[in-house]
Amino acid sequence: MSRTKALTQDRLKQLLHYDPGTGEFTWRVSRGTVKAGSKAGSNNQGYVDISIDGVMHKAHRLAWLYIHGRWPDDELDHRVGRRSDNRITQIREATHAENMRNRGAYACNKSGYAGVDWRPSRGVWRARIGLDGKQIHVGNFATAEEAHKARIARLKEMQDEFRRLPLESYSDAPE
Structure with a gap:
């Protein structure tokens, strides 16, 4: 033990x-x-x-x-x-996989939003969601904020309780 x-x-x-x-x-x-x-x-x-x-x-x-x-x-x-x-x-x-889904953006993230990255070859911000080792493409957007909003909307549709949403999405988030 x-x-x-x-x-x-x-x-x-x-x-x-x-x-x-x-x-x-x-x-x-x-x-x-x-x-x-x-x-x-x-x-x-x-x-x-x-x-x-x-x-x-x-x-x-x-x-x-x-x-x-x-x-x-x-x-x-x-x-x-x-x-x-x-x-x-x-x-x-x-589980470890569930716990890893509830993460914020990495420190090296350029957009400031988890799951949103810049595509220089296309000149767009891409929104994605990782699920079971695969990436779900949400879409390409003109701004990082638009990509973030679209990603959050898709996450809410998925109803995965372990996905991190912005704090304002929680009714009992601490001040």
């Missing part, structure tokens, strides 16, 4: 309190320089990490264990893509 799986819900609740409304953990006990009642965790590339019994854990995985009493079967996905948003309503189980 891995050290991660060795942590139980009971042990977690002995050490930490989780607020499902805010997604934050606070310490129930004082340990070293950490005082009871203080916020638990540190930021690691957008994720909140919490060390328990010498093992580092992602806060969203601890939230799942705290609420559901079990470790997730596979991966966990942040619904709106905010790694630090650990409210239980914003976390869901996902």
Whole structure:
């Protein structure tokens, strides 16, 4: 059994309190320089990490264990893509493929929109959607914004809950 799986819900609740409304953990006990009642965790590339019994854990995985009493079967996905948003309503189980679909634009993306790229040979912005290892062509457009809007419209038609949409598309997106 891995050290991660060795942590139980009971042990977690002995050490930490989780607020499902805010997604934050606070310490129930004082340990070293950490005082009871203080916020638990540190930021690691957008994720909140919490060390328990010498093992580092992602806060969203601890939230799942705290609420559901079990470790997730596979991966966990942040619904709106905010790694630090650990409210239980914003976390869901996902396969690796589903989790990868809920990504934003890559850092090297020139359009600023996921799935939209410039076609210099044609002088147009192309919108595409990746699905099961294949690319679905949405269309070519005069502006990146038009391509983005068309891509979002197609994503909504596809009704894939794991596809990332702009934050304004979510009714419970954090401010």
